[in-house]
Amino acid sequence: MLKQTKRLSLVEQVAEQIESLISSGNWPVGSKIPAEPELMEQLQVSRNTLREAIRALTHAGLLKTRQGDGTYVSSSSALGPVLKKRILRSGWLETLEVRHALEKEAASLSAERRDEDDLERMAYCLEQSKIAILAGEADLYARWDVEFHQAIFASSRNGLLIELYDYISDSVQPILVDMFHDVPFHSFHDNHTQLLEAIRKQDSEMAVEMVQQYIRETQEHFKNQNITGGHKQHGEDEFLNQIRT
Amino acid sequence: MLKQTKRLSLVEQVAEQIESLISSGNWPVGSKIPAEPELMEQLQVSRNTLREAIRALTHAGLLKTRQGDGTYVSSSSALGPVLKKRILRSGWLETLEVRHALEKEAASLSAERRDEDDLERMAYCLEQSKIAILAGEADLYARWDVEFHQAIFASSRNGLLIELYDYISDSVQPILVDMFHDVPFHSFHDNHTQLLEAIRKQDSEMAVEMVQQYIRETQEHFKNQNITGGHKQHGEDEFLNQIRT
DNA sequence: GGAAATTTGTACGTATGTATT
């Protein structure tokens, strides 16, 4: 029943062009795109056609328009916004379980594929987090903890895995930052040090075991806190969402 | 500080309404939605406003319009189409690695949470696949194999996990069906039988081990076939990295 | 407060593809 249209509609062509301008970096995230009259001239289309294209990308989460001001790039990929919207309908536990699945895979792949630069990057992140611990700065520690995990994912050499983790990780970041206030930092730091060592020795099984260890600690925290709800607490502030994601 | 922009744009309101009609099942997948004039009347908006809303949902993959015919519902969720589009840019190996990450998690969770109905369903799927093997029907076996895995995911009780698997699984289905022609079925069937047994005994570690076993067989097949991966050239890099192990 | 810039919403006309008579 489904037939493939040989020719894309004009609106889709325009949307494709704009999308490629965004993904290529010509229109960076946060930048203001040209006004309607100018784009009409450059793309040689009518206002209605241009508006439908922009509306499509706005709905997809790539653009944000502010009446009386202009239209701004809010994301470089359509996957992020959609995934985040879906995650809002899930409970914290569901989201964390998916995140953990990705973390175990990344640790395993990292142990196989990491190079010296990767190891150096991970070690640097751990050093910085150690400094943050000694200074007692929870926020700073959380930031370097995230960087550490992202370094592991980067060394997995799997772009899809990296991207999925980024979006899911963003959505559960608040709850994890909150957790850092109740759980002793050094426990995670010791674990992460062993995780790095396993990756350095290319011991996939040990790396996965280390990931599972801090996952268990995270889950213990959830049980103690008796958190059962969804993401709603952090979902209502979507209105004052900045231009940048 | 009265900051909140109280109202969504008219177009977004219309899009929301249509989206909820789709996700609620009032407009099932494959059905034809009312024509523009009728929707204009029902929603009390102008034609352009309605068209922008429909265009947004069309771009998101929820609707498909055919000039001269009408507009049809093509998906009940926005996540599926976007994820599939993203996967097209990845290599087969990348996609399979993510899929495997989800499968391991699902097997582990299933071992913890499955009930008797779940076990019954899984056992039934295995029986049917056994029948397909004896009849020598590869397509039929592939279908029941998919059903078996979906039964495992269903018993993970994690809606996000289930949804992600569905979309990713769809995208790699062709390559897996192809693989069934070269790999002895009974090897997978024996493995799956043990996997079911592990889930029945609520032995998470054994369940994960069984998943990893058939993953290894799948990867062996890829090495032998010298498949360079996906629709993109860069997929070859990931494959070569995988070869090194 | 006012003027300019920008997006929003509406109305109408024409063209083109599809199905039906």
Next chain:
DNA sequence: CAATACATACGTACAAATTTC
């Protein structure tokens, strides 16, 4: 096959709301 009706595609023009300076 031709004619007709219907549905979507694309274009122009005008008025309104919002933000910035």
